[in-house]
Amino acid sequence: EDQVTQSPEALRLQEGESSSLNCSYTVSGLRGLFWYRQDPGKGPEFLFTLYSAGEEKEKERLKATLTKKESFLHITAPKPEDSATYLCAVQSRRGSNYQLIWGAGTKLIIKP
Amino acid sequence: EPEVTQTPSHQVTQMGQEVILRCVPISNHLYFYWYRQILGQKVEFLVSFYNNEISEKSEIFDDQFSVERPDGSNFTLKIRSTKLEDSAMYFCASSEMRTGGYRNYGYTFGSGTRLTVV
Numbered sequence: 001e002d003q004v005t006q007s008p009e010a011l012r013l014q015e016g017e018s019s020s021l022n023c024s025y026t027v028s029g030l031r032g033l034f035w036y037r038q039d040p041g042k043g044p045e046f047l048f049t050l051y052s053a054g055e056e057k058e059k060e061r062l063k064a065t066l067t068k069k070e071s072f073l074h075i076t077a078p079k080p081e082d083s084a085t086y087l088c089a090v091q092s093r094r095g096s097n098y099q100l101i102w103g104a105g106t107k108l109i110i111k112p
Numbered sequence: 113e114p115e116v117t118q119t120p121s122h123q124v125t126q127m128g129q130e131v132i133l134r135c136v137p138i139s140n141h142l143y144f145y146w147y148r149q150i151l152g153q154k155v156e157f158l159v160s161f162y163n164n165e166i167s168e169k170s171e172i173f174d175d176q177f178s179v180e181r182p183d184g185s186n187f188t189l190k191i192r193s194t195k196l197e198d199s200a201m202y203f204c205a206s207s208e209m210r211t212g213g214y215r216n217y218g219y220t221f222g223s224g225t226r227l228t229v230v
Contacts (some may be wrong), residue, residue, distance in 0.1 A: 043222050046218035102154045103154065
């Protein structure tokens with residue numbers, strides 16, 4: 001069964017304190033791994049798609065990396081406005097052509 | 113920037129009543145989806161819709177649920193007889209292409225409808 005596990009559940013950082021969020025997955029053939037940001041009461045906002053091990057994507061203070069078993073979302077010198085829940089989702093080659101399988105998310109709090 | 117619009121933002125309904133959640137996807141998108149998120153839990157796939165028909169649905173999407181694209185712009189989710197456990201945030205999403213086949217592309221989500229069944 002395809003599974004996505006994110007850690008930690010919550011992370012509190014001081015402004016400027018860099019860290020990484022983890023998404024580990026088990027799927028039968030990865031079509032894609034997706035990172036989304038979700039603010040309270042809002043829908044997920046697309047950040048990155050990664051397809052193959054070794055791939056990296058960057059956007060402002062965020063950098064996503066992918067291995068065969070996990071993905072990391074690195075946040076460099078975060079600001080309070082980076083506070084949100086970060087969701088990881090995967091799409092597998094088996095069966096489904098459409099649905100994403102989601103992790104539970106990491107709630108990131110950046111204190112000024 | 114184009115966005116997916118959902119209405120209402122919050123709906124309270126009596127158990128057993130029918131509800132219709134509405135979505136206006138991005139105009140040039142071809143693939144449409146409904147997801148839900150029960151408070152404190154993971155986002156869950158409900159259904160995908162392409163070329164005026166359901167392309168895939170999950171176990172959650174039983175006979176109580178239906179989707180429609182009545183007029184070429186709106187995309188609706190109907191729950192025929194709501195149960196307490198249907199209380200959740202319902203998200204509509206759309207994509208120009210089938211996600212997973214193309215690089216650096218994801219779904220665009222709406223802000224959701226919070227459904228409360230009492």
